Amino acid sequence: MSDETVTSAFLIIGNEILSGRTKDKNLGFLAEKLTEAGIRLSEVRVVRDEEGEIVDALRALSERYTYVFTSGGIGPTHDDITCASVAAAFGLPVIRHPEAMRRLTVHYATIGREFNEARKKMAETPEGATLIDNPVSTAPGFIVENVHVMAGVPSVFQAMVLELLPKLKHGTKVQSRAVSCTLGEGVVAEALGEIQGRYPAIEIGSYPYFRAGYFGTTLVARGTDIPVLEEVADEIRRMIREKGGEPIEARPEEEGKEANAG
Amino acid sequence: MSDETVTSAFLIIGNEILSGRTKDKNLGFLAEKLTEAGIRLSEVRVVRDEEGEIVDALRALSERYTYVFTSGGIGPTHDDITCASVAAAFGLPVIRHPEAMRRLTVHYATIGREFNEARKKMAETPEGATLIDNPVSTAPGFIVENVHVMAGVPSVFQAMVLELLPKLKHGTKVQSRAVSCTLGEGVVAEALGEIQGRYPAIEIGSYPYFRAGYFGTTLVARGTDIPVLEEVADEIRRMIREKGGEPIEARPEEEGKEANAG
Structure with a gap:
């Protein structure tokens, strides 16, 4: 707890929210948890699954606020482009993160499923990223600069937020x-x-x-x-x-x- | 129905959404209705009740998309600053809209309540605005340029969206x-x-x-x-x-x- 004002923005990535097919459940959860932690949520944006849109929003929000949180687009399919977009926003190469590879190798061996190329995509991060633990389904989120990249599925998103929050700087609680x-x-x-x-x-x-x-x-x-x-x-x-x-x-x-x- | 792509953005105005105190219910409704109408919802932003924030978002979104929809901040209290912000964004004076005054005068006479100064604030629009009917609680929304200003209370917001949609240009339905x-x-x-x-x-x-x-x-x-x-x-x-x-x-x-x- 300090006297500092700690600000943040939330970037929701996903066409399915914008089409109305999926109703967002992550904003309300994150907003409550941030308020409890003395972190002000100053702005939210929802953008389409398009790299240019994601990059522009990431740069604008990252410059302006203490923290940026994102949800969505970190799965194994072709429409999951959050990692590539974060890398592009910060001019970093995408790598297979060694610790993420280790965790997913153990995970798929344990459940007896193939750790195939598509699943290895979930071990990718921009170079130099720090992992965010995923106690629900293993595939981690990650942190680059002040951007915290999390899954869109609410149970996983919520677990990642709870992992992350104690490690962030807390401001004076409103x-x-x-x-x-x-x-x-x-x-x-x-x-x-x-x-x-x-x-x-x-x-x-x-x-x-x-x-x-x-x-x-x-x-x-x-x-x-x-x-x-x-x-x-x-x-x-x-x-x-x-x-x-x-x-x-x-x-x-x-x-x-x-x-x-x- | 045409072959044209019609795009839009939704600007949610309100500290209470960002604090987590109120859970937004308008995005899901609007997104579904726009999809049905062949209007693509391309971006959503949630900003605080601060004129500078609202003006910046309005200008950015208004330039970029066919339509902008807003919710929140059109009541009679000091924290309702959407009208002033829209006026500032487009360099227009705020006036008491004659038809809005007429509707609210009839409304308060009918329910036997005083049409006081605070309530007259709900008849204010930027000069030249077109009204959006409010079949629920009379106080209208309004349109300036391509910006459609609606109430935040979900029952009123939804009624205004349903009033408005048939009057908008519809694109090819996805x-x-x-x-x-x-x-x-x-x-x-x-x-x-x-x-x-x-x-x-x-x-x-x-x-x-x-x-x-x-x-x-x-x-x-x-x-x-x-x-x-x-x-x-x-x-x-x-x-x-x-x-x-x-x-x-x-x-x-x-x-x-x-x-x-x-």
Whole structure:
């Protein structure tokens, strides 16, 4: 834990997300884990399985943020081009990583399957890469510069994120306090804006929801200074009462998940 | 329906998606609807509620694709800055749109609530914008240049997308054929790559899945020429049998949804 701001971006690689055929499940997981670790997720991009697209996005994000995480495109088939794209982005040759070869050789011997040429592709990394362990299905992810390349299959992606996170630099954790009410956003907007104006170090978000026939608003304050955060939450509760509502304590992990903000 | 390729990008605006507090539900919906309409979704970005970030993304995406769609940030509260950001991106003043004012005046009179200053913010658009109807909660979205600004709340977002889609230019619809098998990707990779090599106009994707203790691979062929697509699907079925597997007919709308591709 430090006072530093640690930033990151997530690059999701895959036509199947963009066609709607596959629904992404990795963003929500990664976003939660990064927030818990005090790493700010600043930007997400989803791009097609095309080397030029991947290279452009990698370069833009890698320059700008402390860490870049990617998902997808590291399997054995022809459409898995993430390794080649990362290598191209950083001007590195692709090699068969000796430790990845060792792990996969043992893996396929153990399960009694041939370690064929296609599967050897899963041992490829850009030269000089560090491996990310894969406790689910062996084939590792890898790290080049500040880019962390992981699988797209959610069970494998999640396992890799959990392997990786303790090894990253953690910033000051952003805490949140959430208070809901059954008042509309239009009722609280002006007073909420005033509170925000008085507490510039706290980020206040307003999230309307529609749920089983009734609607309401969840107000979320985020910041790193707990006493100030509590003060803002108290101001929000007071404001809700002044507007004729009743503050409902919202546990951040439960509220608002069924609705994007409006 | 035309032979033209119509491209698009989706810009999701909102800190709450990046913090993991809210799980996005709009991408999957939009991606499916665009695919059905023959509009290719080429890129997605998620950015924070910061004007500079939104403006940069809008300019980059607007120049590059036929259409840009946005979600989030059009409510009445201080953290809703999408309208101001779109105006800034195109160098336009923000005005109170007369027709939006009319609709919201009627709406609040009907429900017996005050049409206060905060709520009037929801009638703001960049000058010259065209409205997108909101059959759920009245406050409209809007169109400026090729940018289509919609709400973040999924029920409202979805209604706006359905209002909007018939009015857009539709390209040639990309069709897909999906065949699953219980063979691993490493078994089919080489032969699949050969099929892909012989059919450059068809895009073949390979998506591994892990499901209730067993694993397999779904192979998806995408293209606009149906006879060629059927031919490729037949080749894939034949290849699966040659490798000792059994082709399982996968309905594209059911397969693979529980797993990102790897």
